[in-house]
Amino acid sequence: MGLTDFLSLQYGLSDQAIDKLVKSGRVVSLGPHSNIIQEGKTERSSYLIINGCVKAHLNHDGKEVTFWFGFEGDLLFSYNSKILNSPGYESITxxxxxxxxxxxxxKLDQCCQESLEIANWWRKLIELELLKTERRLIDRQIKTATQRYHELxxxxPQILQRISLGHIASYLGISQVSLSRIRRK
Structure with a gap:
């Protein structure tokens, strides 16, 4: 599926809005283990996943901690870079x-200023990202790792074929041994 089809089917944007967005950005293809956003740098772009999956992670006391997975239709951007124009705390790979x-x-800001439809589309995407982030935060506080694993x-459903158990364990905040126990049950 191409970008135009993706924006039309996934988000219901008009042909005019899609044309403006397509002309304002570009499609990039990356192989596995490619850095998209790098911790400590100010990122100047935002991304939409057309195909593939990514992880957001950071370094904590020399250990990589995965805190988000992105799939088709998800947005990728550094909150600090996009909102505050300052270096991000995360890497996305x-x-x-x-x-x-x-x-x-x-360019995205310019498109939002010139088109109410694009501005509303972007606002709605950001609102949905905020809801997802809030849900992850609350789930992390009140649900067990077993419950979070089963929900994930x-x-x-395809996550076990696409993402390593080590990354899943990191996302859940548990060891691979604990994840193996959960999976056996």
Missing amino acids: TLEKCQLWEIKNE VCEH
């Missing part, structure tokens, strides 16, 4: 071959 739509943040697998 491809886990498999990915096709992404990239738009410079400055139900929400993304």
